[in-house]
Amino acid sequence: MNEKIILLIEDNPDDVDLTLRALKQNNILNKVVVARDGVEAIEYLTATGSFSNRNPDALPVVVLLDLKLPRMDGMEVLKAIRENEKTKLLPVVILTSSKEERDLINGYELGANSYIRKPVDFKQFIEAVRLLGLYWLIWNEPAPARNA
Numbered sequence: 001m002n003e004k005i006i007l008l009i010e011d012n013p014d015d016v017d018l019t020l021r022a023l024k025q026n027n028i029l030n031k032v033v034v035a036r037d038g039v040e041a042i043e044y045l046t047a048t049g050s051f052s053n054r055n056p057d058a059l060p061v062v063v064l065l066d067l068k069l070p071r072m073d074g075m076e077v078l079k080a081i082r083e084n085e086k087t088k089l090l091p092v093v094i095l096t097s098s099k100e101e102r103d104l105i106n107g108y109e110l111g112a113n114s115y116i117r118k119p120v121d122f123k124q125f126i127e128a129v130r131l132l133g134l135y136w137l138i139w140n141e142p143a144p145a146r147n148a
Helices: 013-025 038-046 074-083 101-109 122-139
Strands: 006-009 032-035 062-065 092-096 114-117
Touching: 006 013, 006 038, 013 032, 013 122, 032 038, 038 062, 038 074, 062 074, 062 122, 074 092, 074 101, 092 101, 101 114
Parallel strands: 006 032, 006 062, 062 092, 092 114
Antiparallel strands: none
16 A cells, blocks of 8 residues: 555546656656546546546555546546545646646646646656656655545
């Protein structure tokens, strides 16, 4: 139960591959669970739907959240995470290509811990992922688990 899981919520297969490659290249070997839309992400976090057999207490150490998602967009996912007693303290990093100021403001208003624009350049992206890994997986002290 001490496994530091990363939940990557991303629908673009190329961005999923890019993120997984950047993690691997930075020797971040944590288990990465990929949710390809907002509904799947919430089902994973709440251990419902296709994830009903998952241990509901094994929450990720960090959530990497894209904003443009099918079925339920990233802002709705963030809102749902913050409204759930069990998940409301999870670190959520918005990792998006959106340059919209409104997305940035809304993300922080809804409780995002960080907002990172995806660099277009792969080397910059690798460095961003390295720093994310160092901070959220090594340096950051997570909130204690909450029972809903």
